[in-house]
Amino acid sequence: METSHPHADGPQLSFRDERTKAYKKVVEVSRRIDEFRQHPQFRAFASSYVSNRVMDCLNASKLHSSTSNGEPISSGVSGLKWLKEVILSKRSDYAFRLVMVGDPKIKLDEIGIPLSLAENLLISDHVNSYNLEKLNTSCNLHLLNKEELHARRDGQLISVRKPDQLQIGDIFYRPLENGDLILINRPPSVHQHSLIALSVKVLPIHFAISINPLCCAPLLGDFDGDCLHGYIPQSIPSRVELRELVGLDQQLLNSQDGRSLVSLSHDSLVAAYLLTGTDVFLSKYEMQHLEMLCPSHMPFPSIIKYPNFGSPLWTGQQLFGMLLPPGIDFSVDSKKLHIIDGEVLSSPQMSFWLQSSTSSIFSTMFKSYGRRALDFLCSAQELLCEYLTMRGLSVSLSDLYLASDFYSRTKMTEEVNFGLDEAEDACRVKQLLLDPRIEFLLSSLDECEDSSYSVSHYHFLSNNLQIRKASIAAFKDVFSDIQRTVYHYVSKDNSMLSMIQSGSKGSLSKLAQQSLCLGLQLSASTFPFRIPQQLSCSWWNKQKALECGDQDAIRCEERRNFYAVIRSSFLQGLNPLECFLHAISGRANFFGENAEIPGTLTRKLSFYLRDLYVAYDGTVRSAYGQQIVQFSYDISDEIFHEDAHSRIISNDHIVEKYNGLGAPVGSWAASSISEAAYGGLEHPVNSLEDSPLMKLKEILECGKRRTYGDHAGILVLSKGLQRYRYGFEYGALEVKNHLEITLFSEMVNTVMILYECPLQRRKISPWSTHFHISKETLKKKRLQVQRVIDKLMENYSLMREKSAGVLPALCITKKNCPLLDEHDELDQTVCIAVAAEVLDSVTQLDTIKDVVILILLNTLVKGFLGIKHVEIQCQPDSTELSLKVTMSESCSRGRFWSTLQDACIPIMDLIDWNSSHPESIYDTFTVYGIDAAWKYFLKSLKSATSGIGRHIHQEQLVTVADCFSVTGEFHGLSTKGLKQQRNRLSISSPFSHACFSSPGNNFINAAKKGSVDELCGILDAVSWGKEPPVGTGGPFEIIFSQKVPQLQKSESIYKVLHNLKVEEPKPESAVACRASNRSNSKWRLNIPTFANGHAGKKDKWKCNFNKGATQTEGRPKKLAVQSEFLMRKVGSWASIVDMCTSLRAMLHEYPYDGIVGEKDKSSLMEALKYHPKRDEKIGVGVQDIKIGHHPTHRCSRCFILVRKDGTMDDFSYRKCVVGAAKMLSTEFGSIVEKKLYHTL
Known part of the structure; x- marks a missing residue:
């Protein structure tokens, strides 16, 4: 219904x-x-x-969803989906979605919209007296194509069908026109610059929108069917925000790492690389043709006359210089690149300075020229595309063939096959060298008969990850030399190589796969089958037949299953087995089970960071309760130096250094990290290489976990070891040998129970257990036989005490085994005999077999029981060695580091404990505190993002670290971590928690507690129709200083500030100067005017009052003032000196109770205007001024005002001087005040 x-x-x-x-x-x-x-x-x-x-x-609602048969289901997923679709998602009629295509003729800040789409997209305009005529004209034109338009008048929607029907006050809904701003993005919007405001250009096209190809980089898209979403702003504030915040000219530099947001790419980048070559020359016809697309004029030719060529020649570097702004200087001395005054003097045969990087020419242009640089870049693209069209660039199979003839191709193929053989040999040699049983392997290779060891060696390699990693690294080192053989056979005009060297498309490894061989193939885990010696169907069938017969007959290299080597290339073609292996290793590794991790991290980071912004006092605060997260959004060089001196920065300095007040710095940091997470999907995942994406995820989930796993610590070797040759290597082996556990079972080769005749004088059991140990093993483990016996006795005694005497007492000795003489093994084997005391129990032999032998074999003879594994590794940022020590789960989180330190007491000098730390961030916090954990988190986060290939600005990484640790404890990126953090900060946000996870449970719990949600967050505000509390919608408060200026009602403040002039007395004698000051002193201060109404704050003065009167040139005591900056032609400060000396002279010139003369009275009345309480002092009017003293300071003189009503009041001339000085500069006034009241 x-x-x-x-x-x-x-x-x-x-x-x-x-x-x-x-x-x-x-x-x-x-x-x-x-x-x-x-x-x-x-x-x-x-x-x-x-x-x-x-x-x-x-x-x-779906918060209480149920199935069709009435049975309730879990509302966690369905409720969250309903919140996203109904509450959080906003629907609008002013949006579109369309496939994008490229059009290099469109400007960088424009977007081509089809005419049919523009007619159906409406934008609202408020009609006023300024745009009435323009909007009526636009309305009349649109009425020629449409029957009616719509407008809103007095809140009612009306139809417009006739010309000139609009009135002032209407809201006119007109179709989209040229010049209108729209917001576009390509989902998913994983970083800040994926939202761009572009200007509309209506084009006669259909079913697609067109953009400039250079804009693909910030949108992370291409033209293979990608779609763009567009949004039409309706209000004037939204249009202003689009123009001022997300316009392309407002975000020229990437906020993540400082690279240029748009730069040359694809065809234009290849053209620029080819044009700037040293052997490129252009004729006069070509230069005149291309000059039409240049913003500057053609320079003087480089070659005036050339044999067999009639006209002069210009170099390609000269043409490229015509595309640069005049006066630009750009040099890279190490690369021999020099651009002086817009002229390319020299450029290397490399394209690093043309690509999008922090050190590129276009990044420099954007920093120096801003919006104008976009015009230069647009002109450069148009010219370079035209040059490439004139020159020509095409790709064919001959470019993939690489060699120029069949003989060279055959020779190159043979060289590649020899290189692959060498790489596989290097892989096997590395495996042999790292195998601890290499002596047995060499002996078996000499005999060439023992195949059982080959099988055991295969199983050993399959379970030893470190040996597999080292062997694969050896293979890659040789294979990198194979790839470089391309340069030996390829011709100079190869189009594929030009595209690779310019950075436009592809890479050398991809070209090698196309033309040479696919090379090494690694799976995400081991292959589910064994790789045959040769990758062909015949060898596959042969291996299957052998496996059905005798599995041990297969050689070692035929049984590997953790890597494969494909010798064919795509140009040659792959057989079915090679194609299958490449699909498993090369294609399936890029995505899979980790594909959802970046989206999950992005969502969680947004909940943590989106509400952080820069407040108007320079601090970084959270929209929830205005919690301070950072005292300043800036970074200093001392952050990563532990011995750095702290610096105190004033708020004025912060505002001057970073003026992006109200900026959503939390969202910027979250988008930078999420973009790096999506970039981690580009790295293949396999069993032999650590995934940078998983490492980043582990760092962000740094909080306390419910399930505890193994604890690990990083031990850094002491710097003192570098004094010795191979000191770090020997030191690492010594630490590993000391910590690594060795069980008795790992040393024993043979266990046997023998019956021996007991001695009559000793009560020893006739059953003797013999343990045979190789002397070579004892030598490698650095153990003595007696130490092994002592460990066995010690461990067994403890176990016997726990059993309450159930276990028999043992006698453990070293003795000669009679069986060793028969096999001639006495010189290589040690026998440890264990015998029990005589017991009456008939089950003594069973006890020895079932209990005693197991206890002895599980005895720890070396190392520490809590240590699970010790691994030698290189530090990430250097070539120095360190050790990763993994502790068992049984060791508690709070004590594992102290346990490890106690275990290292004998080797304490070999370890740098200042640099050593637990591997987990939360463990570091537990052991060393929040400061050490903060530094370690910041260092780890920077290392993880750099490993992905993203160099993020340091202030954004610091913002993430400060947000996670704002409560004094690290809270991981999880639902529990967010809840704990907000509880610690006393933040009530049930709606935000419900949007994060489990909406039904969160709403019910909030209702039970009676929680109140003020909807302070960005998500909360937007969801309920409020303005986001950041950016232009952030809190702005006007603070009242509580200082009310005392102004005369009859005079204007501007008149007071502009009617003052300086008159400095000429150098005369002290008496004449004093008389001149008394008779002609006029302190009209010519105070310079500024935009803010007061003197410049940048002028700082050093004022020194001399106590004694200076008689030089007949001057009295004076005020010496020196400027720290360039002298200005303003003498206002000199009037303060004259004012001070003249008033002081008047005070001492007249006798006590003497009335001052009329001229001095007028000067005093002029000075009284600068007194802070002049209105109270003057009262009904001044009749006379005389010399007197203050009631509380009988020994000092002061001026006494005699009012017309007969009342008297004193005033201090010093306050008048200070008031006049403060009108010049607040800092100058404070200095004068200190000198007058503390020195004079």
Whole structure:
């Protein structure tokens, strides 16, 4: 059943589902409540009526969903989906989605919209006196193609069918026109710059929108069917925000790493690389043709006259210089690149300076020229595409063939096959060298008969990950040399190689796969089958036949299953087995089970960081409760240096350094990390290489976990070992040998129970257990036989005590085994004999076999029981060695590091404990505190993102670290971590928690607790129709300084500030100067005016008052002032000196109770204007001024005002001087005040 909305404008809206009907009833509750209130007898039913309507709404919603048969189901997933679709998602009629195509003729900040689409997309304009004529003209033109348009007048929607029907105050809904701004993005929007505002250009095209190909980089798209979403802004504030915040000219540099957001790419990048070559020359005809597309004029030719060529020649570097702004300087000395005054003097045969990087020419242009650089880049693209069209560039099979003839191709193929043989040999040699049983292997190779060892060696390699990693690394080292053979055979004009070297498309490894061989193939895990010696169907069938017969007859290299080597290339073709192996290793590794991780991380990071913004006091705060996360959004070089001196930065410095007040820095940081996470999908996942994406995920989930696993610590070797040759290597082996556990079972080769005649004088059991140990094993483990015996006795004694004497007592000795003489093994084997005391029990032999032998074999003879594994590895940022020590789960989280330190006491000098740390961030916090954990988290996060290939700005990484640790404890990226963090900060946000996970449970728990949600977050505000509390919608408060200026009612402040002038007395004698000051002193300060109404704050003065009067040139005591900056032609400060000296002279010139003369009185009245309480002092008017003293300071003189009503009051001339000085500069006034009241 459909219900039409009665208040809809235009077409009637129909509601088809039960939820919408329930919400409609809730909206109509207000009208029914008013009806109830009119009748007192029905007021009691109002609350029950509201409750019933809300209950109907909840029952109909997906928060309380049920199956068709009435059985309840879990509401976690369905409720969250409903929140996303109904509450969080916003629908609009002013949006579109269309396939994008490339058009290099469109400007960078434009987007081509089909005419049919532009006519159906409406944008609202408010009609006023300024645009009435323009909008009427536009309306009249559109009425030629459409029957009617719409406008809103006095809140009512009206139809416009006639010309000039619009009036002032109307809201006109017109079709999209040229120049209108629209917001576009290509989902998923994984970083900040995936949202761009472009200007509309209506084109006569159909079914597609067109953009400039250079704009593909920020959108992370291409032209293979990708779609763009567009949104039409309707309000004036939204259009202003689009223009000022997300316009292409407002985000020229990538906020993630500082690279240029748009740069040359694809065809234009190849053309620029070819054009800037040293052997490229252009004729006059070509230069004149291309000059039409250049912003500058043609320079003087490089070659005036050339044999067999009539006209002068220009170099390609000269043509490229015509595309650059005049006066630009750009140099890279290490690469021999020099551009002076817009002229390319020298350029290397490389394209690093043309690509999108922090050190490229276009990044420099954007930093120096801003919006103008876009015009230069657009002109460059147009010219370079035209040059490439003139020159020509095509790709064919001959470019993949690489060699110029059949002989060279054959020779290259043979060289590649020899290289692959060498790589596989290097892989096997590395396996042999790292195998601890290499001596036995060499002996078996000499005999060439023992195939059983080959089988055991295969099983050993399959279970030893470190040996497999080292062997694969050896293969890759040789294979990299194979790839470089391309340069020996390829011709210089190869189009594929030009595209690779320019950075436009492809890579050398991809070209090698196309033309040479596919090479090494690694699977995400080991292959589920064994790889035959040769990858062909015949060898596959042969191996299967052997496996059905005798499995041990297969050689070692035939049984490997963790890598494969494909010797064919795509050009040659692959057989079915090669194609299958490549599909498993090369194609399936890029995605799979990790494909959903970046999206999950992006969503969680948004909940953590989206509410952080830069407040107007320079601090970084959260929209929830204005919690301070950072005191300043800037970064200093001392962050990563532990011995750095801390610096105190004032708020003025912060605002001056970073003026992006209100900026959503939390969302910027979250988008940068999420973009790096999506970039991690580009790295293949296999069993021998660590996934950078999984490493990033592990770092972000740094909080306390419910399930505890193994604990690991990183031990960094001491710097003192570098004094010795191979000091780090020997030190690492020593630490590993000391910590690594060795069980007695790992040393024993043979265990046998012999019957021996017991001695009569000793009560020893006749059953003796013999353990045979190789002397070579004891030598490698650095163990003595007696130490092994002592460990066995110690461990057995403890176990016997726990058994309460059930186990028999043992006698453990070293003795000669009679069986060793028969096999001539006495010199290579040690025998440890174990005998029990005589017991009456008949089950003594069974006890020895079932219990005693197992206890002895599980005895730890070396190392520490809590240590599970010790691995030697290189540090990420250097070539120094470190050790990763893995502890068992039984070791508690809080004590595992202290246990490891206690175990390392004998080798304490070999370890740098200042650099060593637990591997887990939460363990580091538990052991060393929040400061050490913060630094380790920041370092790990930077290392993980760099491993993916993303270099993120340091301030964004710091923002993430500060957000995770704002409570003094690291909270991981999880539902529990977010809840704990907000509870610690006393933040109540049940709606945000419900949007994060389990909406039903969160709403129910919030209702039970009576929680209140102020909807302070961005997501909360947008979901409920409020303006987001960041950016332009952020809190802006005007703070009242509580200082009310005291101004005379008869004079304007501007008149006071502009009618003052400086008059400095000429150098005369002290008496003449004093008399001149008394008679002609006029302190009219010519104070310079500024935009803010006061003197410049940047002028800092050093003022020194001399106590004694200076008689040089007849001057009295003066005020010496020196400027730290360039002297200005303003003498205002000199008037302060004259004012101070003249008033002071007047005070001492007249006798006590003497009345000053009329001229001095006028000077004093002029000075009194700068007194902070001049209105109170003057009162009804001044009749006379005389010399007196203050009642509390009888020994000091002051001026006494005699008012017309007979009252008297004193005033200090020093306050007048300070007031005049503060009008010049607040800092200058404070300095003068200190000098007057503390020095004079």
